[in-house]
Amino acid sequence: MKTxxxxxxxxxxxxxxxxxxxxNAKKELFNLRFQNATNQLDNTARINDVRKNIARIQTVITQKQKGLIK
Known part of the structure; x- marks a missing residue:
């Protein structure tokens, strides 16, 4: 139910x-990728979580532009 x-x-x-x-989500994704490239990232699953959150945000923006969400 978190999502x-x-x-x-x-x-x-x-x-x-x-x-x-x-x-902010895109900045976080950049920082996570940078940490992953320098082997400083412990939880690599966080990259996928942030990518999915970015997609969710973009979906809501598109729905608002089309008038599907008030």
């Missing part, structure tokens, strides 16, 4: 908040 709560929270945010959330 459902995450998506519900995204649906309640404004467009500006979603864009800042997207930028």
């Amino acid at each position: 459902k709560n995450f998506v519900d929270d995204l649906n309640k945010k404004s467009d500006a908040e979603l864009k800042t959330e997207l930028v």
Whole structure:
């Protein structure tokens, strides 16, 4: 149910908040990839989690633009 709560929270945010959330997630992904390349990352599964969160954020942004979510 964690992802459902995450998506519900995204649906309640404004467009500006979603864009800042997207930028922060992309920065986190960059940092995780950098840590992975330098063998400093312990939990490599976090990369996949962040990638999926980025996709979720982009999906909500697209749905809001199309008017599917109010």
